[in-house]
Amino acid sequence: MEHVKTPMWLLSLLCACGVGGGGAELRVESGPQSGLGPFRLLLAAEAPALDAPFVLLAPGLEVAEPAAVADGAQLRLWVSVRPRQGVPFIAEATVPRLEEGASELMPVLLPHAPWEQSGLGRPALVRGEPGLPRYVLFYQAEHGDVGAAVSEDGHGFWQLPVPLLPAAAIGGARGLGGLVTAQELHLFLVRGEVELVRARASVAEVARALGGGPPPGWQVGSLGLAAVDFVVPGSGTETVPGERILSVSARAVQTPAGRRRYDLFVTVGAGPRRALCAASSYDGRQYLVVPTPLLGRPGGQLQGGTVLLYRQRALLLVGLTTTRSGIAAGLIP
């Protein structure tokens, strides 16, 4: 394993990123919400210090596909970054308080091994799961191999020198979402832009592989969900089936009633329209599609999104390209 080295030119470029500074605290919703929307994007009045709805802007860079965790009032984001020149990589942004926006964007995973040289993207974070290192960041190289990096503090990641899940095992599927069920790690990918597939491996085997042991044995199969199972807003009040799945992310949440629930967030497109949709499961095997998009008609192009509980309130983070590219936030009205 090797520690990531960050070129100074990149650091100086990226430290200029971020938005905002100061602002009133967002109102906390009084009732519980599971976080399955529908959401609306953050309003300027809710966070005057932000360039709403963006909590992270990176001039000159395209950022998308956020993976996020909340530590109290602080948000930590891992995003795919596509510079205009150079290869894609993964960066981390710290958001001390949502109302203030991101204060910095730091490269955290750069192409290092030969199989990564075409670039890295699609971060998927698993944190605090028994049997695994505290932080495990899964990612996908441009040509399809899935890699992993581990960390105990979420800052300094160590990348596995070899792919955790070779591209050949998943037939060129793109991703990436990751979650842990009772005893298995599930990685979700999109095959042919139309079908969701899942790669499963036991947590024990994955842990051994992350410690330098042999690669885990994967079981790869269709999830039984296709693009047409999701809908995007059409004209008027109509909705239309999704034609393409553009990205997938996943999370496992502990409900207040003490059981696990597994959510998938899927960006789907139908022609020029895009929407962020969701599917959910209690057993981690059969997923039910949420009939209404979490976010539709966003006024820009969506690419990846996730939902997390932030200060007792469901918070949507989504890659959004309008005239600018950034990570936008949304709330349940």
Place this chain on the structure above:
Amino acid sequence: MLALAGALGLACPPAHANPLDAFGYGSRAAAMGSAYAAVAADGAAGYYNPAGLARAAGLAIDVGYQAAVPELHLSGVRQPIEPTRGMLAGIVAPGHLGPVRFAFGITLFLPDQHITRLRVLRFETPRLQLYDNRTQRLFFAANLALHLGWGLHLGGGLSFMSRTRGTVHLRGRVAIGDADDSALWSSTDVDLVALRYPQLGLVWLLGQHLALAAVYRHSFVLEIDQAFEITADLGNPGQEPVVRGARLSQRAQSTDLFQPWQVVLGAALRVPGLEQLLLSLDVTFARWSEMPVPAARYELSLDIGRFNDLVRLQPSASFPPPGFSDILIPALGAEWQAAQGLLRGHLDLDVRGGYRYEPSPVPEQEGDSSFGDADKHTFSLGAGATLRRLSEILPRPLSLDVHLALTALPERSFRKRDPRSPVGDFTAGGVVVQVGGHLRWSM
């Protein structure tokens, strides 16, 4: 009386169901866990057992103040439920009609924030059903009681509320280009309807030590019926209207403040050989299964002539019954005469305690509704000081009672059948702290 009730009701915009069911009336009763049906012989009898009015020794007036402060949570998030605070007042006026002893009583709880407060939420909205919708409303009752002889006392009366049924009319012209150019004249048509529901009570005194009681309190629900009508020409000022006599009407009907009918069986025992100790027990049956759907139904119609086909109006949704369960509520109380004849025979001191268990009538919330609730354990303490023969002017006793109670709602988990539920699994729990003071004056 009706006029008073009506006037009070008119002043109320928005309310919640019976605060006395939740927190009791008066410090003596509340301190004894509201196990008071066979004990009541003062103004509190107007709520606990109207028959107790006929046990009053003479004219009695009581006045007090009590407050309940909720710290209740849904999934760990504190809910913005307002405290229930208000003034208590009661009067008992006994007399004789020939050989028959009778008493008339009035009992009032008057919240000091809102006389009554209503809040109708979307059916799906998570809420703490029995507190968000129960504890902030006026209670006003008038009762008459008779002593039938052989230790039997019978009482009954009415509790009063009022509701409004009204329509707001707007007539004139609605501008199409700029709404500010509209010219509309409003008129309001509101009916104030008095609501009455009865209560009945019986007390049977078996010698000096034992009293048995039975009480019936009728159910109550407040129906809200509000309509809005616009009849107007559509068009800009100075131009021929695009549509003449367009009409939009909307009517919303909802119910709130549901109070189930209740039957209370009570007993009070002055323990033989330990005369300082009074024990009381109440068991209340509450018919929560008749709880109506706490959501609004609406009718909406629009007539804009040749443009009607361009608008599709959604019909009002229908909701399943909430499926609440009937419950039995046991309550225990004790009063100990800690000291008598202090200050040269002028002062008596009592200490009190009580416990009341109210199981939750709310079923599992696996579907669309998210009514949060939990079992309620109320622990109460209190004390009373009775001053006797204070002066020639005040020869009869003057009592000051105080109480402190804590209702604990152990956290209860609700699980949704469908993982896609917008609300998802949730928990409900917390505490409600209650305090109060009550002055009772016999004349």
